[in-house]
Amino acid sequence: MAGEDPAEGFLSAGTLTLNQRNFYFHRNLLNNPGGQNYREEWAHGFMLDFASGYTPGPVKFGVDAYAQLGLKLDSGRGRSGTNLMPIDSDGRAEDDFSEAGAAIKAKVSETELKYGNLTPMNPVFGTGNARLFTSTATGFQLTSREIDDLTLDAGHFTAGSAGSSTSADGPLTALYTYGVETRAADYIGASYAGENGTSLGLYASRFDDIWKQYYANLGHRFTLSQQDAVSFDFNIYRTTDEGAQKAGEIDNTTWSLASRYSHGPHSLTLAYQRVNGDEPFDYLGFGFEPGTSIWLANSVQIVDFNAPNERSWQLRYDLDMAAFGVPGLSFMTRYVSGDQIDDSHYDGGPNGGQGAYGNYGTDGKRWERDIELRYVIQGGPAKDLSVRLRQATLRSSSQVAAIDTADNNEIRVILDYPLSLL
Numbered sequence: 001m002a003g004e005d006p007a008e009g010f011l012s013a014g015t016l017t018l019n020q021r022n023f024y025f026h027r028n029l030l031n032n033p034g035g036q037n038y039r040e041e042w043a044h045g046f047m048l049d050f051a052s053g054y055t056p057g058p059v060k061f062g063v064d065a066y067a068q069l070g071l072k073l074d075s076g077r078g079r080s081g082t083n084l085m086p087i088d089s090d091g092r093a094e095d096d097f098s099e100a101g102a103a104i105k106a107k108v109s110e111t112e113l114k115y116g117n118l119t120p121m122n123p124v125f126g127t128g129n130a131r132l133f134t135s136t137a138t139g140f141q142l143t144s145r146e147i148d149d150l151t152l153d154a155g156h157f158t159a160g161s162a163g164s165s166t167s168a169d170g171p172l173t174a175l176y177t178y179g180v181e182t183r184a185a186d187y188i189g190a191s192y193a194g195e196n197g198t199s200l201g202l203y204a205s206r207f208d209d210i211w212k213q214y215y216a217n218l219g220h221r222f223t224l225s226q227q228d229a230v231s232f233d234f235n236i237y238r239t240t241d242e243g244a245q246k247a248g249e250i251d252n253t254t255w256s257l258a259s260r261y262s263h264g265p266h267s268l269t270l271a272y273q274r275v276n277g278d279e280p281f282d283y284l285g286f287g288f289e290p291g292t293s294i295w296l297a298n299s300v301q302i303v304d305f306n307a308p309n310e311r312s313w314q315l316r317y318d319l320d321m322a323a324f325g326v327p328g329l330s331f332m333t334r335y336v337s338g339d340q341i342d343d344s345h346y347d348g349g350p351n352g353g354q355g356a357y358g359n360y361g362t363d364g365k366r367w368e369r370d371i372e373l374r375y376v377i378q379g380g381p382a383k384d385l386s387v388r389l390r391q392a393t394l395r396s397s398s399q400v401a402a403i404d405t406a407d408n409n410e411i412r413v414i415l416d417y418p419l420s421l422l
Contacts, residue, residue: 010062013053016422021045022415023132025082031398032406036081041093042074043084045132050422054107064114065102068133070164072096083164083289084132099166101136111144117168120155123215123235124205125187125284126292133163135286137172139185149195153203154188162286174210175285176306177247178355184208185284189215197221197231209243211250211282217295233258235295237281241349248352252277254306256297258314265323269316269334271297273305278346279357281306298336301370301392303405305338307360308346312338328376339365341400359403366396388414 027039047068054060072085075093085093103116117136119127127135139157161168171181189203201217214237221231236255241248258271273296275281281304284291298305298312305312316334321327341364348358369392376386390412394405401407 009053010055011053014422015049015051015420017049017418017420019047019049019416019418021047021132021417022413023084024413025084025410026412027082027408027410030407030409031401035406036078038079039081040074040076040079041072041082041084043070043072043132045070047133054105058108060107062105062107063102064105064116065100066117067098067100069098070096070132082131083162086164086166097164097166099133099161099168101161101168110146112142114141115139117161118155118157120153120157121292122153122187122189122191122203123201123217123237123295124189124203124213124293125155125157125185126295127160128163128286128289128291130290130292131163135163135289135291136161136168137185138168149193151191153190155186157185158183160286162289164289165287170287172207173285173287174207174247174282174354175288175290176280176282176356178288180210180246180354182207182210182246191217197223199233206242207284209246210241211239211247212242214238215295227264229262231260231262233260233297235297237296239277239281245349245351247282247354248279248348248350248357250277250279250282252279252281254281254296258297265320267316267318269314269318271314271316273298273310273312273314273338275306275308275310278308278343279348280308280360298338300334300336300368301390302368302394302408302410303366305336305366305368307338307341307364307400307404308343310338310341310364312336328378330374332372332374333370335367335369337365337367341365341397356403359399361399361403364397364400366394366400368392368394382417385415385417388412388416390414 022044024042029037050065052062054062072095077092080093101117103114105114137157138159141155144152159169160172172185174180185207187205192200199219203215205213217235219233223229234257239252241250253276256273260269283293298314314336319331321329342362343360344362346358371391374388392410395407
């Protein structure tokens with residue numbers, strides 16, 4: 001290694017980061033008959049991430065690794081179930097849990113192949129980071145950036161680990177089937193982000209014996225003046241059943257269109273989303289924990305507004321307080337309303353009726369209101385420490401609440417403190 005380029009050296013270009021996340025989660029379920037109505041937990045997590053540089057030579061090699069430790073700060077048998085911590089056989093949250101993993105990587109020019117425990121993030125196969133830790137998937141990922149502004153991405157995965165799990169060999173699931181598994185998930189895609197403000201994306205995926213899914217995106221930002229800009233973002237998914245049809249017959253097209261107007265520190269967003277299909281728009285899960293493979297405008301804090309035949313609209317307001325002398329402080333609020341939920345014509349085929357499929361009823365509706373206040377410290381020894389306060393309220397018609405997510409009021413307080421150690 002003595003002659004390695006410091007800019008790409010295995011150790012000299014490596015990074016070691018320790019992130020601490022402190023998470024308080026309160027959820028009061030209002031209409032959960034026969035189930036647990038109250039959940040409240042508090043946990044602290046340590047996440048150590050190492051990413052090496054590369055060895056010299058035409059084919060360069062490296063390694064990425066992580067280790068994490070979660071500690072229960074407060075919970076109880078009648079208050080568990082927030083997915084911050086794993087649950088023992090007695091229904092109590094574990095006092096602590098830990099996990100470690102790694103991936104090897106090889107690079108030629110600007111093309112990189114990885115194998116191991118990975119965190120892909122794309123519209124058809126994305127790991128989640130909504131709780132204490134990020135979920136991971138086990139398999140191969142190939143990315144190429146040989147052309148400016150263009151990224152090619154492909155992957156093959158066989159297992160996963162939820163953020164509250166200690167097993168790296170857990171199942172990959174279709175989330176809304178409540179547990180239908182696959183041991184082979186593949187995807188390929190490309191994304192383009194030009195300097196002219198235009199973005200494009202095309203992806204295709206296959207969950208063996210469950211579905212084939214296709215995705216397209218088109219976005220553009222128009223700069224009107226130094227203070228004003230308008231952007232548009234269109235996303236569409238097409239999902240059909242595949243192979244043995246473990247989740248039953250699937251014939252679903254779901255899309256969203258969002259428009260955002262910005263004036264100085266103020267932004268106003270209006271979005272519309274539509275599900276065309278007698279089954280919900282479904283996506284990757286790690287057991288019963290969701291991934292982030294739903295790049296739709298109205299996928300928000302509690303629900304995704306992805307029920308069968310659902311139409312929904314959103315009104316959102318954002319404020320950047322830097323313009324008022326408080327850099328790092330931001331505010332967001334939004335309201336999303338959905339209706340026309342109907343799966344009365346669902347024909348599940350030989351394996352239909354899994355989980356939420358075929359159980360939403362007719363004429364369902366719901367709404368969600370979210371409020372978020374976030375502050376990021378800009379300097380000093382606590383630089384980059386962020387504090388987020390998130391409040392959400394959900395109300396649904398009775399059948400939708402019973403099969404999807406019960407009405408609830410929730411509060412989340414999340415502190416993140418990243419430290420660069422190398």
